[in-house]
Amino acid sequence: MSIVFVPKKLRGKAKINQEIIQRLLEENDQLIRCITEYMQKGRAVECVQYQQILHRNIVYLATIADASPDSTAPPSEARTPPGGE
Template identity: 70%
Template sequence: MSVAFVPERLRGKAEVNQETLQRLLEENDQLIRAIVEYQSKGRATECVQYQHILHRNLIYLATIADTAPPNGQRTAD
């Protein structure tokens, strides 16, 4: 299951840290490799599920980036 997938009942409670982000980036790397492999074998329909997971992961990363304070700025304690 994708690192970015969080059940509805747990949303908003998941901690986002460097380890989680790194695991997500590594998962995306694996997904891209699988998609490329399937496409190179002419099996594009099989890669659709991986494309959906990759898309969800990218949206999750974009959401985190949008809510994070700009570099060099601290949030109020």
């Protein structure tokens, strides 16, 4: 079971920290390795459950990233619009 899975009654109460994010990234690495191994063996059907967990983890990490203030990004007015000035 993925470490991201949280029962509905506990959702929204978990504290997100760097350790949890790192564990998710490590889990994603293992999932990708497992998916690759199954694909190389021609067992694509078995990959589906791992792909679903990987997808859920990636969406969860993206949600965290979107909700977190980014202190390294320049202010939006300082960004150059696509196509130049």
